[in-house]
Amino acid sequence: MIIVTGGAGFVGSVLVWRLNEAGRADIVVADHLGSGPKWKNLAKRQVSEVLHKHDLFAWLERHGQAAGIEAIFHIGACSSTTETDVDYLMRNNFQYSVDLFRYATRMKIPFVYASSGATYGLGENGFGDDPAGISKLVPTNPYGWSKQLFDAWVLRQVERPPVWVGLKYFNVYGPQEYHKGGQASVVFHAFSQVRDAKSLKLFKSENKAYAHGEQKRDFIYVKDVADVMMHVLSKPSNIQSGIYNLGTGTARTWSDLGRAVFAAVGAGAPKFEWIDMPASVRGHYQYFTEAKMDNLRRALRWDKAFTTLEDGVRDYVAGHLMKADPFL
Numbered sequence: 001m002i003i004v005t006g007g008a009g010f011v012g013s014v015l016v017w018r019l020n021e022a023g024r025a026d027i028v029v030a031d032h033l034g035s036g037p038k039w040k041n042l043a044k045r046q047v048s049e050v051l052h053k054h055d056l057f058a059w060l061e062r063h064g065q066a067a068g069i070e071a072i073f074h075i076g077a078c079s080s081t082t083e084t085d086v087d088y089l090m091r092n093n094f095q096y097s098v099d100l101f102r103y104a105t106r107m108k109i110p111f112v113y114a115s116s117g118a119t120y121g122l123g124e125n126g127f128g129d130d131p132a133g134i135s136k137l138v139p140t141n142p143y144g145w146s147k148q149l150f151d152a153w154v155l156r157q158v159e160r161p162p163v164w165v166g167l168k169y170f171n172v173y174g175p176q177e178y179h180k181g182g183q184a185s186v187v188f189h190a191f192s193q194v195r196d197a198k199s200l201k202l203f204k205s206e207n208k209a210y211a212h213g214e215q216k217r218d219f220i221y222v223k224d225v226a227d228v229m230m231h232v233l234s235k236p237s238n239i240q241s242g243i244y245n246l247g248t249g250t251a252r253t254w255s256d257l258g259r260a261v262f263a264a265v266g267a268g269a270p271k272f273e274w275i276d277m278p279a280s281v282r283g284h285y286q287y288f289t290e291a292k293m294d295n296l297r298r299a300l301r302w303d304k305a306f307t308t309l310e311d312g313v314r315d316y317v318a319g320h321l322m323k324a325d326p327f328l
Contacts, residue, residue, distance in 0.1 A: 213253060219309050
């Protein structure tokens with residue numbers, strides 16, 4: 001049995017898809033579905049049970065030992081970078097993670113969880129994932145802080161699961177993010193603009209070191225994120241536990257992303273419209289992110305290449321967004 005929290009969400013549901021592709025249906029999903037379209041991420045998936053996230057611990061106490069849990073993938077969290085209810089983030093992102101980590105430790109279950117590149121803040125301390133530097137990071141929003149708190153808490157623990165891996169996701173894009181609204185990737189929002197208006201709006205740069213559209217991020221395709229987690233599941237005894245970046249290791253510009261969307265849609269020459277950055281994000285806007293990937297490749301023995309931005313956008317647009325049914 002495999003537990004996936006956030007299994008109806010963006011990254012979690014892609015992991016469930018990969019597990020199904022590998023012949024695994026003995027999956028318990030814990031999530032909050034609400035009244036929106038999130039359930040569609042699981043409509044074609046094979047799972048054993050779908051629980052409300054608040055019912056997971058009761059289920060574990062009743063059935064966990066008998067279920068023979070092979071791994072816990074803790075992907076669920078409030079990932080909104082604009083969430084301002086910090087008490088909620090502490091309960092939902094931090095304390096929930098602490099309780100699940102302690103359960104995995106007590107029951108000796110491998111534990112993989114989602115951290116975030118948002119922990120790096122503006123990048124003033126670089127993007128290296130050496131554990132000695134984690135305490136020095138200064139996130140710029142409450143979401144990133146909630147993830148930072150848990151990373152630091154994990155590193156202070158003396159007792160831990162037999163295998164544990166925290167993955168600091170950078171800018172993830174790809175299928176199954178359709179329910180995320182304004183928090184969905186720029187690729188998702190760019191697709192409809194390029195298709196319908198043959199133009200793409202991107203933020204102006206407020207930093208003289210970067211021209212408009214030349215701000216850089218490390219964009220990683222969600223299918224690659226799921227593949228890394230599947231790799232941990234397949235070879236838990238061969239990896240070194242720790243907290244690692246998960247990006248491609250190569251920063252690309254927003255203009256690069258826009259050109260990739262234009263090419264994937266077949267909309268002709270790229271046309272950009274530069275718009276003012278909202279005042280609410282100016283003070284904590286990341287102009288550059290690039291994951292240092294040496295530690296993950298070494299510790300997890302990961303030697304595969306990551307999907308290029310152009311190939312990932314092409315697969316996402318042609319294989320999903322342009323389809324009548326875009327779901328995995």
